[in-house]
Amino acid sequence: xxxxxxxxxxxxxxxxxxVTLSCTYDTSESDxxxxxxxxxxxxxxxxxxxxxxxxxxxxTENRFSVNFQKAAKSxxxxxxxxxxxxxxxxxxxxxxxxxxxxxxLIFGKGTTLSVSS
Amino acid sequence: xxxxxxxxxxxxxxxxxQVTLSCSPIxxxxxxxxxxxxxxxxxxxxxxxxxxxxxxxxNFPGRFSGRQFxxxxxxxxxxxxxxxxxxxxxxxxxxxxxxxxxxxELFFGEGSRLTVL
Numbered sequence: 001x002x003x004x005x006x007x008x009x010x011x012x013x014x015x016x017x018x019v020t021l022s023c024t025y026d027t028s029e030s031d032x033x034x035x036x037x038x039x040x041x042x043x044x045x046x047x048x049x050x051x052x053x054x055x056x057x058x059x060t061e062n063r064f065s066v067n068f069q070k071a072a073k074s075x076x077x078x079x080x081x082x083x084x085x086x087x088x089x090x091x092x093x094x095x096x097x098x099x100x101x102x103x104x105l106i107f108g109k110g111t112t113l114s115v116s117s
Numbered sequence: 118x119x120x121x122x123x124x125x126x127x128x129x130x131x132x133x134x135q136v137t138l139s140c141s142p143i144x145x146x147x148x149x150x151x152x153x154x155x156x157x158x159x160x161x162x163x164x165x166x167x168x169x170x171x172x173x174x175x176n177f178p179g180r181f182s183g184r185q186f187x188x189x190x191x192x193x194x195x196x197x198x199x200x201x202x203x204x205x206x207x208x209x210x211x212x213x214x215x216x217x218x219x220x221x222e223l224f225f226g227e228g229s230r231l232t233v234l
Contacts, residue, residue, distance in 0.1 A: 035222070044120075045207065045225040091160065102173035103148050103211050103223060107160040 002027040004094050006108035013082045014116050020067075021077045021111045023092030030054075031097040034068065035105070036077045040088040048090070051075065053097075079113075087115045119144065121226035123208050129232045135196040138229045142189050142210030148172075149191040150223065151183060154205040163206075166191050167213055195231075203233045 004025045013019035025034070036048040051059045051068050059066050063083075067076045079086055092108040095101070122141040130136050142149050150165040150173075162175040166185035183193040189210075195202055209223035 037225075044227040047222050047224075050222060100173075102165045102167070103150055103209075104162045104165060104173050104175070105152075105160075105223060106162070109159045 002029070002094050002096065002106050004092050004106050004108040006092050006111050008111045009109070010112045010114070012114045012116065013079070013086075015082055015084060017082050018078060018080045019082055019113065021079075021090055021092075021113070023075045023077070023108055025073050025075065025092070025094050027073070027094065027096075029096055029098065033095040033097065034066075034075045035093040035095070036064070036066070036075075037091045037093060037107075038086075038088045039091065039110075040085075045091070049077065082115050084115050084117065087113055089113075121208055121210050121224055123206075123226035123229050125229060126227065127230045127232075129234060130198050131234050132198055132200060134198050135194060136198060136231060137192055137194045138206055138208075138231075140191045140193075140208030140210075140226060142191070142208075143224055146210035146212055146224070147189050148211045148213050149185055149189060150209050150211075151191070151193050152207040152209065153177075154207055154228070155203070160207070163193065198233045200233050203231060205230050 032053045034051045037045045038048045039045040049061045049064050063080045065078045089110045091110045093105040124139045148167045151163040154160045165173040169185045180196045185191045205228040207228045208226045211223050
């Protein structure tokens with residue numbers, strides 16, 4: 001069974017600084033997706049960034065980028081130029097691309113990010 | 118395009134009662150999945166529906182059930198409520214896996230927060 005581990009329950013960063021959230025996962029599959037989702041307090045979860053396992057190039061979305069190390073099964077999220085609005089719980093998630101697995105996501109426990117001015 | 122809509126947003130029940138939660142997916146999305154979010158267990162996959170059929174199921178007791186209607190709207194039901202069922206229940210929709218348009222992303226609703234007393 002696949003597992004996702006986020007070893008940092010809480011992280012903090014100052015505005016305009018850079019922070020990296022860690023995520024490791026365990027799987028025997030070679031075809032899968034990895035995601036970072038953001039859940040602000042009392043608001044809905046939204047996708048931050050996604051990575052297909054077959055792509056070697058690290059995904060980037062504006063101030064958000066990932067460091068995908070497939071062999072090490074590591075998928076960290078870097079947030080550059082942090083803003084107050086980045087404060088949220090961040091979840092790392094895994095999704096198999098096997099048809100039988102459907103769309104089910106396996107989530108890590110989450111990292112609460114606080115941003116100070 | 119309207120997002121995923123969940124009703125009710127908040128509800129309070131007592132032990133032994135049952136509850137039904139509703140989810141309307143994004144227009145055109147035919148896959149609906151449900152997740153339970155608790156502080157202790159984090160986010161856990163409940164089940165996924167596509168074309169009115171349950172396609173995938175997580176490791177939850179039979180008290181948790183669901184269904185999907187022909188318009189892709191979904192409901193989940195929890196019978197004989199227990200204190201431990203208190204949680205935020207999230208619904209997510211997506212294009213069916215295998216679709217060329219399917220990016221693997223799930224779109225989440227704001228959730229239904231259930232409190233069992």
